[in-house]
Amino acid sequence: MTAPAGSPARHRDQDAPRHAPPRRFWSVRRVPAALTALVILAVACLFLYDLAAVRAHRPGMRWRQELARQLDRHTPADTAVLIAGGVLALAGLVLLVLAIAPGLRGILMMRAPEGAGAGVRAxxxxxxxxxxxxxxxxxxxxxxxxxxxxxxxxxxxxxxxxxxxxxxxxxxxxxxxxxxxxxxxxxxxxxxxxxxxxxxx
Incomplete structure (x- = not known):
């Protein structure tokens, strides 16, 4: 007894491997990374210079003394402190989204050509x-x-x-x-x- 003409085709379709959708390209984001690194480097150098000055028995920088006075005067419930905290939290959220999002929304992913390896993307x-x-x-x-x-x-x-x-x-x-x-x-x-x-x- 011969199988119906359509049976082998259906069997092959069911057994054929289903390829996962290609992964999107990730944005390099050189500008945000460079700006963040420069800001962190500048702040670290400023604190390091002030620490070295204090260790050398010189007075600390005025901005640090003023910051210490402001921190001693204000409480976390003050409006200015809440606004500054909100701004910093928003900046951190933006950096977090940039870190976990692939970006490059202007590129549409294409199907991998037949016979191409798993690492081939277009x-x-x-x-x-x-x-x-x-x-x-x-x-x-x-x-x-x-x-x-x-x-x-x-x-x-x-x-x-x-x-x-x-x-x-x-x-x-x-x-x-x-x-x-x-x-x-x-x-x-x-x-x-x-x-x-x-x-x-």
Whole structure:
């Protein structure tokens, strides 16, 4: 007895390994890291110089003496102390988010090519993807101009038509853009939201 024609294909699909979605690229963030390092270095050098001056039996810096007086005068319940603490907490939260977030939101992850190793990753800039989709949209009959914005979850297309029915143009745009998005090879499909209006004569 022979198995149905569709059985082997279904069996192969079930046994085929499912690849995990590619990991996003991480931003290097050289500027925030350099600024944070410079601030920490400057504060450390300032305290080290003051400590060395005190050890050499010289008076401490005026700013440290004034800071000590202010700390002795104010309590944690004072408004100024609460504001300063809130600012420092917010700065720490921003640094924490920068440390744990991948960044590079302008890059769309692409599918790994067939046969590529696990460490191979590819990305496409959102502006480049929008330019490609705009060129494909301009090939549709009846489209006079098109504006495309590629987001991380969807593509927004605004087109103007100077002839043909708007519904026909929108239908053609939906089909062309669906194929174009598939050809980009993105790891996450981007549905297109198309709006067509009549251009001014």
């Amino acid at each position: 990305g496409l800039g959102r502006k480049a993807a929008a330019l490609v989709l705009r060129d494909r949209a301009m090939e549709v009959s009846g489209v006079r101009s098109a504006r495309v914005k590629a987001g991380r979850r969807r593509v927004k297309v605004r087109a103007t038509s100077h002839f043909r029915e708007l519904e026909d143009v929108r239908t053609d745009l939906d089909g062309v853009l669906a194929v174009a998005v598939e050809e980009l090879g993105l790891a996450r499909p981007l549905p297109a939201r198309v709006r067509v209006r009549r251009g001014k004569e």
